[in-house]
Amino acid sequence: MKKYEGFLIDLDGTMYRGTEKIDEAVTFVKTLKERSLPYLFVTNNSTRTKEQVAEKLAGFGVPAEPEHVLTTSMATAQYIKEEKKNAKVYFIGEEGLKQALNEAGFIYEEENPDYVVIGMDREITYEKLAKACLAVRKGAKFISTNPDIALPTERGFLPGNGSLTAVVSVSTTVDPIFIGKPEPIIIEQALKAIGTPKDRTLMIGDNYHTDIKAGLTAGVDTLLVYTGVTTKEHMTDIAESPTYAIDSLSEWPF
Amino acid sequence: MKKYEGFLIDLDGTMYRGTEKIDEAVTFVKTLKERSLPYLFVTNNSTRTKEQVAEKLAGFGVPAEPEHVLTTSMATAQYIKEEKKNAKVYFIGEEGLKQALNEAGFIYEEENPDYVVIGMDREITYEKLAKACLAVRKGAKFISTNPDIALPTERGFLPGNGSLTAVVSVSTTVDPIFIGKPEPIIIEQALKAIGTPKDRTLMIGDNYHTDIKAGLTAGVDTLLVYTGVTTKEHMTDIAESPTYAIDSLSEWPF
Structure with missing residues (x-):
C-alpha cells in the first residue's frame, strides 16, 4: 500500500451523519494528527464559515481548526483570485460565501461585476436572481459553488444550490462553472x-x-x-x- | 381564403408593445366586434387576473371584457379541473394564479396536495420552493403555467417562470407539464x-x-x-x- x-x-456521511458523529472517523483523524499527517x-457546504465547520467537528472530538477546512466557498474565492485579483463580484449566498469572498479582497458590485457567484441561499429572492441574470447577460463570468440538486434534511430533500443556480442558467442559457x-x-x-x-x-x-x-x-x-x-x-x-x-x-x- | x-x-407584441398600443391591432379587434366574430x-402572463388584462386592453381602446381573456393561469385551473374536481392544490404564484385556482374551487393544501402548480412569483422564497419540492417528491402532479425563461423589462431580461420552475424540476428530477x-x-x-x-x-x-x-x-x-x-x-x-x-x-x- x-x-x-x-x-x-x-x-457528512464520512465524519458524521447529521448531528451524530462517526466514531471510527474521529479516531482516524486523531491518528492522523498524532502521526503529524496533514489533513x-x-x-x-457553502453556507458555513471555516470557523463554524471546525467548531462542529471539534464538538465531536475531532482535532479540527479553521485551517483544516476548505469549503466550496473558499475554493470559489481562491479560484477567482487566481484568475483576477481585486475582481468585482456579485454573489448570492450565506455567511460562508460572504466571508470567503470578503477575505479574498473582492469588491462587491451589483451592476457590472466581473463574476456572478451563486451559493446556497435560504433567503433567496427574485431581486437577487434578477441581478444575477442581468449581470450574466452583460457578460459576467458565471460561477456556482456546487451543483448539489437537493439537501437532505429532517423534512426531506429540499432544494440544493444546483437547483437555485438553475434559475440563472435556464434564464440566461449560460452554463456556470461549478467549483464543488x-x-x-x-x-x-x-x-x-x-x-x-x-x-x-x-x-x-x-x-x-x-x-x-x-x-x-x-x-x-x-x-x-x-x-x-x-x-x-x-x-x-x-x-x-x-x-x-x-x-x-x-x-x-x- | x-x-x-x-x-x-x-x-404583448400583437396588441401592444409594453405600454404602447398597436393601432392596427386595436382596429382589427374593433372590426371583429362589429362583425360579431368571437375573439x-x-x-x-400568469400574474394578472382576467379583469386586469381586460382593463389594460380597454385602456388602449380595445373592446375587451374579462370574458375575452384566457390567461395561462385560467387554462391551468381548467386543465386541472378536467382531471380532478375539488383537487388539493399547492401553488406558487401571484394574484392571477391565485384567483384562477380559487374560482375553480380547489382546496389549498401545502403538505399533501394532488397538484403542485408553479406560476411567476416575484415574491418567491426558499420556503415556497421547498414545499413544492417536498410535495412533488411525495407524488403530487407537477404543473407549470408557462415555460418562458425570461421576461423582457426596461431593466433587461429578468427570470421568467420557466426558470423559477427549474428549481423544482432540477431538484426533484421531475419534469412539469407546461400549460402555456x-x-x-x-x-x-x-x-x-x-x-x-x-x-x-x-x-x-x-x-x-x-x-x-x-x-x-x-x-x-x-x-x-x-x-x-x-x-x-x-x-x-x-x-x-x-x-x-x-x-x-x-x-x-x-
Whole structure:
C-alpha cells in the first residue's frame, strides 16, 4: 500500500451523519494528527464559515481548526483570485460565501461585476436572481459553488444550490462553472491548500458520485468509505472504481 | 381564403408593445366586434387576473371584457379541473394564479396536495420552493403555467417562470407539464372557451416560437404578424410555416 502524506476528507456521511458523529472517523483523524499527517476537510457546504465547520467537528472530538477546512466557498474565492485579483463580484449566498469572498479582497458590485457567484441561499429572492441574470447577460463570468440538486434534511430533500443556480442558467442559457464536488476544481484547490504531492494525497468520502468522482477527475487516489450515501450494491455498475473501498475508517492500514 | 369564425389573439407584441398600443391591432379587434366574430386574448402572463388584462386592453381602446381573456393561469385551473374536481392544490404564484385556482374551487393544501402548480412569483422564497419540492417528491402532479425563461423589462431580461420552475424540476428530477405557449394545452383550453370549430379558428401572434408553435402543435391555423418578436429574417430557417404571415393586422382581408 502506497504511503499517503496528505488526506482530503469529506464531512457528512464520512465524519458524521447529521448531528451524530462517526466514531471510527474521529479516531482516524486523531491518528492522523498524532502521526503529524496533514489533513483537510473538503465540503460542498457553502453556507458555513471555516470557523463554524471546525467548531462542529471539534464538538465531536475531532482535532479540527479553521485551517483544516476548505469549503466550496473558499475554493470559489481562491479560484477567482487566481484568475483576477481585486475582481468585482456579485454573489448570492450565506455567511460562508460572504466571508470567503470578503477575505479574498473582492469588491462587491451589483451592476457590472466581473463574476456572478451563486451559493446556497435560504433567503433567496427574485431581486437577487434578477441581478444575477442581468449581470450574466452583460457578460459576467458565471460561477456556482456546487451543483448539489437537493439537501437532505429532517423534512426531506429540499432544494440544493444546483437547483437555485438553475434559475440563472435556464434564464440566461449560460452554463456556470461549478467549483464543488464532483467537479475537480475544489480538489485542485484542496491540493494547493494542503501542499502535499498529488500522487501522495488521498481523497476520502462516502459518496461515489461526488467525493470519489471529484477525486477521479482531479487525478488523486480515492478511498470510498461505506458509512454514508453509497452502498456496496450501488457499486456494481460504476464506470471507474475508487482506489480503495472500506466499511469503516477503522480498517485503514496506516 | 378560409372564413374564420373565431380568433385567438396574443397580447404583448400583437396588441401592444409594453405600454404602447398597436393601432392596427386595436382596429382589427374593433372590426371583429362589429362583425360579431368571437375573439379571445390568450396570454402566458400568469400574474394578472382576467379583469386586469381586460382593463389594460380597454385602456388602449380595445373592446375587451374579462370574458375575452384566457390567461395561462385560467387554462391551468381548467386543465386541472378536467382531471380532478375539488383537487388539493399547492401553488406558487401571484394574484392571477391565485384567483384562477380559487374560482375553480380547489382546496389549498401545502403538505399533501394532488397538484403542485408553479406560476411567476416575484415574491418567491426558499420556503415556497421547498414545499413544492417536498410535495412533488411525495407524488403530487407537477404543473407549470408557462415555460418562458425570461421576461423582457426596461431593466433587461429578468427570470421568467420557466426558470423559477427549474428549481423544482432540477431538484426533484421531475419534469412539469407546461400549460402555456408553445405548449398546445393553452390553445386546447382556448378552443373550448371560445367555442368555435377548431378548423375555423385562427391563432394570431407575433412570436413564432410561442404563439405560432402552440397553434401548429394544437392543429389550428396560425397568423404570424410582424409587429413584435419574430422578424422576417428569423423565418428563413424554420421547420413549419404559419398558415399566414403579414406585416400588420390592417392587412387582414376579412
